[in-house]
Amino acid sequence: MEYLFTKEQTQFRESLQNFFRKHSPTSEVRRLMETQLGFDREVWKNACGSLGLSGIAIPEEYGGSGFGPVELSIVCEEMGRSLYCSPFLGSVICAGSAINLSSANKETKEQYLSRIASGEIIAALAVTENKPMWGDENFVTAATPIDKNTFQLTGEKNFVISANAADVILVITNLEERATLFAVERDAEGLDISDLSVMDPTRKMSACSFDKTLAKCVGSIDLETLCSHVLIYLSNEMIGGAQQLLDSAIDYTKLRFQFGRSIASFQAIKHRLAELLLELELAKSACYQAAQALSDNEKIKERSSLAKSAANEAFLKAGLECIQLHGGIGFTWENDTHLWFKRAKSSEVLLGNSAINYERLLLAIPTVDSVLRRAS
Amino acid sequence: MNDFSELRKEVSSWINANWDPSLDLITWRKKLADSGWGAPDWPKEDFGMGLSPEESSIIEEEFSKKGVIGAAQSGVRLLAAVTILEHGTREQKDRYLKPILTGEENWCQLFSEPGSGSDLAGATTRADLIGDEWIINGQKVWNTSAHHADFGLLVARTNWDVPKHEGISYFIIDMRQKEVEVRQLRQMNGHASFNEVFFTDARVSRENILGTEGRGWQVAMTTLAYERRSFDRARRVSSDMAGDASIYREYEMELEKANEPYKWYPQRAGRGDLVLETAIETGAIENAAIRQEIARFHVLNESAKWTAARAKAAQKAGQPQGPEGSLGKLAASRVAQSAARVHTSIMGNGALLTGEGSLKDGILAEVLVSTPAISIAGGTDEIQKNIIAERVLGLPKEPRFDSGPFRDVQKNADKSST
Numbered sequence: 010m011e012y013l014f015t016k017e018q019t020q021f022r023e024s025l026q027n028f029f030r031k032h033s034p035t036s037e038v039r040r041l042m043e044t045q046l047g048f049d050r051e052v053w054k055n056a057c058g059s060l061g062l063s064g065i066a067i068p069e070e071y072g073g074s075g076f077g078p079v080e081l082s083i084v085c086e087e088m089g090r091s092l093y094c095s096p097f098l099g100s101v102i103c104a105g106s107a108i109n110l111s112s113a114n115k116e117t118k119e120q121y122l123s124r125i126a127s128g129e130i131i132a133a134l135a136v137t138e139n140k141p142m143w144g145d146e147n148f149v150t151a152a153t154p155i156d157k158n159t160f161q162l163t164g165e166k167n168f169v170i171s172a173n174a175a176d177v178i179l180v181i182t183n184l185e186e187r188a189t190l191f192a193v194e195r196d197a198e199g200l201d202i203s204d205l206s207v208m209d210p211t212r213k214m215s216a217c218s219f220d221k222t223l224a225k226c227v228g229s230i231d232l233e234t235l236c237s238h239v240l241i242y243l244s245n246e247m248i249g250g251a252q253q254l255l256d257s258a259i260d261y262t263k264l265r266f267q268f269g270r271s272i273a274s275f276q277a278i279k280h281r282l283a284e285l286l287l288e289l290e291l292a293k294s295a296c297y298q299a300a301q302a303l304s305d306n307e308k309i310k311e312r313s314s315l316a317k318s319a320a321n322e323a324f325l326k327a328g329l330e331c332i333q334l335h336g337g338i339g340f341t342w343e344n345d346t347h348l349w350f351k352r353a354k355s356s357e358v359l360l361g362n363s364a365i366n367y368e369r370l371l372l373a374i375p376t377v378d379s380v381l382r383r384a385s
Numbered sequence: 386m387n388d389f390s391e392l393r394k395e396v397s398s399w400i401n402a403n404w405d406p407s408l409d410l411i412t413w414r415k416k417l418a419d420s421g422w423g424a425p426d427w428p429k430e431d432f433g434m435g436l437s438p439e440e441s442s443i444i445e446e447e448f449s450k451k452g453v454i455g456a457a458q459s460g461v462r463l464l465a466a467v468t469i470l471e472h473g474t475r476e477q478k479d480r481y482l483k484p485i486l487t488g489e490e491n492w493c494q495l496f497s498e499p500g501s502g503s504d505l506a507g508a509t510t511r512a513d514l515i516g517d518e519w520i521i522n523g524q525k526v527w528n529t530s531a532h533h534a535d536f537g538l539l540v541a542r543t544n545w546d547v548p549k550h551e552g553i554s555y556f557i558i559d560m561r562q563k564e565v566e567v568r569q570l571r572q573m574n575g576h577a578s579f580n581e582v583f584f585t586d587a588r589v590s591r592e593n594i595l596g597t598e599g600r601g602w603q604v605a606m607t608t609l610a611y612e613r614r615s616f617d618r619a620r621r622v623s624s625d626m627a628g629d630a631s632i633y634r635e636y637e638m639e640l641e642k643a644n645e646p647y648k649w650y651p652q653r654a655g656r657g658d659l660v661l662e663t664a665i666e667t668g669a670i671e672n673a674a675i676r677q678e679i680a681r682f683h684v685l686n687e688s689a690k691w692t693a694a695r696a697k698a699a700q701k702a703g704q705p706q707g708p709e710g711s712l713g714k715l716a717a718s719r720v721a722q723s724a725a726r727v728h729t730s731i732m733g734n735g736a737l738l739t740g741e742g743s744l745k746d747g748i749l750a751e752v753l754v755s756t757p758a759i760s761i762a763g764g765t766d767e768i769q770k771n772i773i774a775e776r777v778l779g780l781p782k783e784p785r786f787d788s789g790p791f792r793d794v795q796k797n798a799d800k801s802s803t
């Protein structure tokens with residue numbers, strides 16, 4: 010695409026919009042966010058089956074459709090816009106990317122990816138122990154060998170997305186000082202999954218503890234690369250949410266009359282919306298370029314953190330502005346704005362707020378990195 | 386995808402047959418203008434070839450690859466050209482377009498007045514038709530390179546009894562008459578690139594109205610739309626073409642003279658390109674707090690470049706302009722302001738100094754005192770936001786107080802009476 014979406018990509022986006030309009034109206038989001046599972050299995054099956062969403066980024070050889078990162082980013086953006094509740098981020102993006110980027114052989118990858126692609130299984134990725142950024146963790150979860158491929162895991166992982174629905178939990182911890190991916194089956198002994206009371210109820214998370222739990226070793230993995238991949242998809246999801254908030258603020262301010270005129274005719278409001286549009290379009294550019302960087306496999310660390318910090322600022326600003334421009338009704342539970350606002354907050358914290366990503370992106374610039382190394 | 390190899394071949398063979406560095410600059414450019422290769426995206430009958438902007442940029446690429454000097458581009462000339470192309474008569478096109486391309490004649494934009502800047506349609510410089518001439522009286526201000534100009538794009542009032550937008554007309558005025566007085570104004574950054582221009586019974590011949598009487602607003606919109614789209618067009622201060630022939634020295638000298646008023650323009654845009662470099666040179670990069678500012682600026686700067694690239698790609702592909710197309714000027718002003726902030730942090734005490742002896746030969750000090758211009762010139766940030774809100778987001782207009790006959794519209798508040 011370079012700077013423009015192709016006609017096919019635009020049509021693809023439109024078909025996604027139709028699907029989510031139909032299957033993820035806010036009434037549905039509100040219903041699902043109150044359930045323990047957090048999504049509708051029928052709709053998810055449909056999304057995996059007829060739309061083929063879960064297979065989009067998975068290479069054709071593993072049963073996916075082998076579209077590129079740009080198409081996958083479009084999916085994320087549209088899901089973020091409609092706040093579609095599903096295990097997509099946890100299973101397809103996080104777990105799928107982890108398997109795909111691991112050193113596992115073709116057969117092992119196929120075994121997991123083909124089932125993730127078909128929606129037959131839901132996988133979750135357990136990395137976080139203490140830190141917002143995966144690359145900053147000093148893992149304490151212990152992996153003790155039983156035989157060549159089988160290990161016992163003991164430790165705790167936190168903020169595992171969609172673990173509540175997962176058939177298999179993929180765990181990353183160190184093995185001989187290398188980040189390594191392990192697979193734990195849902196019914197494994199010593200595995201405990203407890204749901205967290207999260208602020209953003211549209212994205213379920215759990216704490217997982219392992220007590221001498223049997224795990225298969227999948228392969229080693231480069232944490233920074235994995236982190237960059239997930240950051241890019243998450244950022245694209247975020248700008249979809251921000252767009253929805255801007256649209257909603259525009260619609261509302263046009264209809265709301267005070268002082269005998271539409272409040273959207275007040276310059277104080279027009280200027281804020283123009284500013285917000287600017288912020289959003291800048292963030293979109295950053296996110297689209299990051300997706301492009303993934304397809305070109307170039308500068309992905311810098312671009313991923315650049316996209317995340319831009320998306321953080323735009324989404325959060327959109328949330329706050331949208332509430333403010335709605336006035337009192339914007340602060341009610343009944344008004345939908347808070348659903349996206351909470352998604353903005355949860356997304357901001359996941360994999361680093363702007364401050365953390367600012368530092369990460371600068372360190373990804375070789376000249377900066379080498380100067381700082383010399384200095385320290 | 387079309388790789389334009391046919392077109393490239395065609396340009397190459399034209400260049401091989403015609404480019405002659407032993408010609409003098411004007412002779413060469415006349416030949417270029419007559420051939421159509423100097424302005425390929427202009428219509429065929431007007432010194433162009435009727436090609437698309439994309440094809441045109443391919444041609445420009447081929448020219449610069451081969452070290453061939455193209456048509457003159459500096460200054461306000463292209464604003465004049467697009468306006469004449471769209472609204473001019475056959476005679477006006479024949480008279481003015483060619484010397485624009487050859488660089489023989491320079492232009493300036495005479496829009497702003499002491500009493501009307503953002504509110505361009507509130508102009509009070511008057512034009513009265515007496516016999517066969519328009520007689521011009523009044524004052525313009527902040528007119529860039531008016532001191533070099535042969536002609537001016539002038540907005541003046543021709544009717545005071547109708548609503549303001551309907552009473553203005555657009556003229557081409559000869560700046561080399563003694564009834565036009567140009568006084569240079571010194572700017573806060575020490576340069577003097579803009580001017581005050583006074584008209585005392587200055588003359589414009591009847592046929593030099595551009596568009597029809599009372600339709601000046603529509604004509605001015607063409608100029609402004611182009612100006613706002615091209616505000617970030619790189620203004621080359623020196624040529625990157627080298628050659629021994631004297632035509633290159635002529636070209637060099639022309640650029641230097643034409644670009645003299647614009648030599649601080651790169652600083653006005655913030656010089657974001659110097660941020661990392663200076664931070665590393667000064668050691669400021671080792672300060673974690675400053676790194677945060679640098680990264681925040683980097684995100685903005687890169688995002689703005691990509692947003693401009695998206696807009697350009699859409700335009701080239703002939704797609705309808707998305708929101709990104711209207712945001713460029715506002716984004717550029719935000720980039721410039723943020724650059725000035727981050728430069729200040731990096732410079733530390735160095736930001737107290739100015740002049741050649743200060744950091745980066747004074748360039749950074751010049752950034753600090755030049756960036757405020759970008760959010761004013763060519764339409765202020767506030768005006769850009771009004772436009773974005775109304776045209777892109779479709780928000781309703783504000784109530785207005787100036788829709789009656791212009792004569793009755795309230796002008797600047799008189800201090801003595803308040």
Ligand SMILES: Cc1cc2nc3c(=O)[nH]c(=O)nc-3n(C[C@H](O)[C@H](O)[C@H](O)COP(=O)(O)OP(=O)(O)OC[C@H]3O[C@@H](n4cnc5c(N)ncnc54)[C@H](O)[C@@H]3O)c2cc1C
Pocket residue numbers: 493494495496497498499500501502503504526527528529530579758761762763764765766767768771
């Ligand atoms: C470097 C430079 C080069 C220039 N070159 C030229 C040139 O070549 N030719 C030329 O004709 N002019 C030129 N100008 C003038 C420029 O176009 C005007 O300065 C500009 O349009 C603003 O007009 P003004 O200065 O009268 O400010 P005003 O219009 O008086 O504005 C003052 C303040 O009020 C705000 N304001 C005004 N109207 C509104 C509104 N409706 N809503 C909200 N806020 C509003 C403005 O944003 C601004 O902040 C140049 C200016 C600069 C700085």
